[in-house]
Each structure stands twice: as C-alpha cells, then as structure tokens.
Amino acid sequence: MRINQRIQALPIAFGLGLFLITGCGETADDHGGHDHGDHSHSEAEMDNDGMAVTSRQNTLTKIFHAAPSPMETASLIKRSGAHFHSDALNAANEYNRYTTSDKQAINLGIYGADLSYATIFEENSTSLDYLASIKSLSQALGVSDVLSEEVMNEVEENRNDRDVLMDIVSETFYDLNERLKFNGQEDLAGLVVASGWVEGMYLATRHLDAAPDELKQRIAEQKLVLNDVMGLCNSYEQTPALTNLLTSMQSIENAFGGVASTSNESTTNREESGSFTIGGGTTFAADDATILAIATAVESVRAACIQ
Amino acid sequence: MKHTIILLLTLGLFATNADAQCRSFTKKNCLTELEGYIQNDNYNSAILIPGDEAQLMLTFLAGQEYRLLVCSHPVLGDVTYEIFDANGKRLFDSRKNEPEISYVDFNMETTQQLQVQVHVPETRSAIMHEGCVTVLVGSKS
Numbered sequence: 001m002r003i004n005q006r007i008q009a010l011p012i013a014f015g016l017g018l019f020l021i022t023g024c025g026e027t028a029d030d031h032g033g034h035d036h037g038d039h040s041h042s043e044a045e046m047d048n049d050g051m052a053v054t055s056r057q058n059t060l061t062k063i064f065h066a067a068p069s070p071m072e073t074a075s076l077i078k079r080s081g082a083h084f085h086s087d088a089l090n091a092a093n094e095y096n097r098y099t100t101s102d103k104q105a106i107n108l109g110i111y112g113a114d115l116s117y118a119t120i121f122e123e124n125s126t127s128l129d130y131l132a133s134i135k136s137l138s139q140a141l142g143v144s145d146v147l148s149e150e151v152m153n154e155v156e157e158n159r160n161d162r163d164v165l166m167d168i169v170s171e172t173f174y175d176l177n178e179r180l181k182f183n184g185q186e187d188l189a190g191l192v193v194a195s196g197w198v199e200g201m202y203l204a205t206r207h208l209d210a211a212p213d214e215l216k217q218r219i220a221e222q223k224l225v226l227n228d229v230m231g232l233c234n235s236y237e238q239t240p241a242l243t244n245l246l247t248s249m250q251s252i253e254n255a256f257g258g259v260a261s262t263s264n265e266s267t268t269n270r271e272e273s274g275s276f277t278i279g280g281g282t283t284f285a286a287d288d289a290t291i292l293a294i295a296t297a298v299e300s301v302r303a304a305c306i307q
Numbered sequence: 308m309k310h311t312i313i314l315l316l317t318l319g320l321f322a323t324n325a326d327a328q329c330r331s332f333t334k335k336n337c338l339t340e341l342e343g344y345i346q347n348d349n350y351n352s353a354i355l356i357p358g359d360e361a362q363l364m365l366t367f368l369a370g371q372e373y374r375l376l377v378c379s380h381p382v383l384g385d386v387t388y389e390i391f392d393a394n395g396k397r398l399f400d401s402r403k404n405e406p407e408i409s410y411v412d413f414n415m416e417t418t419q420q421l422q423v424q425v426h427v428p429e430t431r432s433a434i435m436h437e438g439c440v441t442v443l444v445g446s447k448s
Binding site: 007049050051053054056059060061062063064065066067068069070072073075076077078091092108119166167170171173174176177178181193196221224225227228231232263265266268271273275277279280281282283284287 | 326327328329330331332336340345346347348349350351354355356357358359360361362363364365366367369370371372380382383387392393394395398399411412413414415416417418419420421423434435436437438439440444446448
C-alpha cells in the first residue's frame with residue numbers, strides 16, 4: 001500500500017523537480033535546439049512587469065501570423081471610390097440563429113466586417129445595430145467583457161463620432177482575438193479572422209458593374225491577404241469547423257489563381273517627418289473575368305457562413 | 308493518475324500566468340504607443356530569451372499609413388528589428404533609428420507582403436531573464 005502511494009507520488013515529485021530544475025523555463029521538450037515552432041508559452045511565474053528568470057538554454061524563432069483587419073479592408077473599399085450597399089450586409093438581427101460556438105465565431109467575423117464597413121462609411125446607426133449583435137454573440141462565446149456596459153455607453157455617447165467608433169471597434173476585435181487565444185480557443189479566433197476576410201471581400205465585390213478600376217486593382221491584391229489569412233488559420237489547431245471553412249476557401253484561392261503578378265524591386269524613401277514611404281514591389285492585375293470568378297467564389301463561401 | 312492530472316494542471320497554471328502577464332504588459336506598455344492609429348486585430352506576443360528571434364509576415368495595403376511597434380521588456384536589452392520585402396531586400400533596420408523609439412512609421416504606395424524580423428540580443432549575464440515581446444501594427448488612411 002505504502003509502495004503504491006510512493007509510486008503514485010512519483011509524477012508529482014518528478015514534475016516539481018522538473019519545474020525547479022528548469023527554473024520556470026520552457027518544458028523539457030522545448031529544449032531540443034533552435035526551434036522554429038510556434039511556442040509562446042513558458043512555465044515561468046512572471047512578475048507583473050512581464051519578465052522572469054529563465055533557464056531555457058536553446059534559442060527559438062517565434063513565428064507570428066497576422067492578417068489585415070476588416071477595418072483596413074473597409075477603408076480600402078471606401079478609398080477606391082465605391083459606395084455603401086446596406087443590402088449586402090448580413091442582417092444584424094439574425095444573430096440568434098447561430099447557436100453553436102463555431103457558427104457564433106464565424107458570424108462574429110461576418111458581423112465584425114459588416115460593422116467595420118458601416119463605421120468607415122459613417123453609417124453610425126447601422127454600426128450600433130451590429131455592435132449590439134456582436135455583444136450578444138460575444139456573450140454566447142463567453143467573452144462578453146470585450147464589450148462591457150462601459151464600452152457600450154462610450155459607443156452611445158460617441159455615436160456620431162466616426163473616429164471614436166473606429167477606435168472602439170478595432171480595440172474590441174483586438175481584445176476578442178487576445179481573449180480567445182488566451183482561453184485556448186484559437187480555432188474560434190481563426191474562424192473569426194477567416195470569415196471576417198470573406199465578408200470584407202463579399203462587400204468589396206458587390207455591384208462590380210459600377211466598381212471603379214481602383215477597387216478591382218485592390219481586389220486583385222487581396223491575393224496576398226488571402227495568403228496571410230490561410231497562414232494564420234493553418235497555424236491554429238485544426239477543428240472540423242476550421243478545416244471545413246479553410247477547405248471551402250480553396251475555391252477562392254483557385255479563383256485568385258487568375259491574378260497575374262509582376263515582380264519589381266521595392267523602393268524606400270525617407271520623408272522629412274522621419275517616416276518612410278515604401279513603394280515598388282510586386283504588382284497584381286486581374287481581368288474582369290478573374291474578378292468575377294473571385295466574386296462568385298466569395299459569394300458561395302459567404303452564403304455557407306451565414307446559413 | 309489523479310496526481311498526474313493535478314501536476315499537469317499546476318504546470319498549466321504557470322503557463323497561463325505567464326501569458327496573462329504578457330497580456331498585462333502589452334496593455335500597460337505597448338498599446339498606448341499606437342495612439343492615433345487603428346490597431347490591427349491580431350494579438351502577437353511571446354515570452355522570449357536572449358538570442359531568440361521572432362518573425363511576422365503581413366500584407367500592408369496601398370494607400371495606408373502604418374506604425375509598426377516592437378515592444379519588449381527592458382530586461383531583454385536593445386531588441387532590434389528589420390523589415391524585408393518579399394524578395395528579402397532589407398527596407399528598414401531599427402538600429403539606424405533613434406534608440407529610444409520603438410516604432411517605425413511608414414506609408415505604403417503599393418500593396419506588399421513584408422516580413423518583420425525581431426532580434427533579442429545575446430547576454431553574458433549568468434542569470435538569464437525571459438521577457439515579453441509584442442509586435443503591434445496600427446494603420447490609418
């Protein structure tokens with residue numbers, strides 16, 4: 001009996017020993033040399049300033065993945081001279097149709113892009129409707145504090161101030177991304193990012209007959225952003241929902257295959273203000289048939305997302 | 308079995324605590340530097356040690372102004388960063404920047420995928436520290 005107790009206690013003794021030996025550093029498995037993995041965790045008990053003593057000996061290369069936000073896409077649509085199309089949005093009052101966490105995350109991304117689009121075009125009343133729906137979906141996903149009463153009151157007080165609303169929207173989605181990752185729900189964060197990009201593209205590709213040439217150019221360049229989105233989402237643990245969405249987006253990747261690119265050297269110029277201007281680089285071009293193929297593929301994926 | 312689970316939970320708690328401290332560090336020390344810019348949605352923060360590197364590949368859109376901020380705990384020393392284009396041409400080196408400025412502002416004339424490489428300097432100290440490093444991107448039209 002006593003031997004059994006000792007055997008049962010072994011894992012704890014071993015674990016505590018390991019913890020003390022590593023001095024709160026990376027786990028033993030992470031000591032395998034120069035690591036190009038995606039490790040962001042440490043067993044360190046950090047102080048409040050974000051530092052601690054480590055005993056990790058081997059260096060690593062941390063790979064961050066990111067993608068432009070729906071707010072950037074919406075901004076790009078407006079700058080290209082396109083108009084606001086309220087009929088293209090997924091109705092804000094449909095949020096209660098989404099009852100599984102996967103669907104809620106997907107439509108959080110959809111609504112986030114709709115909200116960004118409405119905010120950029122200063123459709124403030126529409127923005128408030130979408131914020132309310134996003135608050136409900138966030139609550140359902142257990143991250144309701146990203147849109148606290150305090151934040152909602154701030155929105156109400158600044159309902160006619162586009163810049164404040166843009167700040168609130170981007171902070172909300174940053175907090176949401178951070179909270180989902182922190183909660184170990186990276187797959188849901190991936191669904192939000194991927195569906196948000198799909199919705200941004202859906203909004204950009206409506207009413208193409210009246211679309212300015214600059215918008216078509218910007219759509220062609222989204223080939224790079226799609227690459228970002230796929231890289232980001234593929235870095236997360238693959239759940240059936242995330243895999244399904246990424247697989248369905250393969251049709252969009254195929255449509256982007258028609259975009260032609262020409263490689264040029266990048267240029268930099270330093271301004272008097274101290275900032276830089278970066279130009280040159282690869283240029284992208286797509287004919288109307290390719291743009292239409294992209295629009296059709298996006299529409300199909302988006303239709304499945306909002307079901 | 309029960310003890311193993313307790314052990315795993317305990318170790319998991321330390322990892323969660325470290326992550327929480329990085330979140331707190333980022334909120335307190337980094338996000339304020341993006342004043343006037345719309346922050347990108349992605350939270351990119353990691354606990355690094357001397358000699359570590361971090362990489363971020365991101366598409367920057369034509370017509371936007373950007374602020375790229377590499378925010379690190381002072382215990383890691385002078386963390387530097389470089390920006391490369393898709394062909395590996397170096398466009399920016401923070402070592403040529405003012406030492407107290409942890410960000411770079413730039414305008415994009417064209418849409419490009421850029422790679423940011425972050426370097427944590429080596430140390431000769433007997434006691435090695437780890438600290439949070441956060442890469443943030445803000446934009447405005």
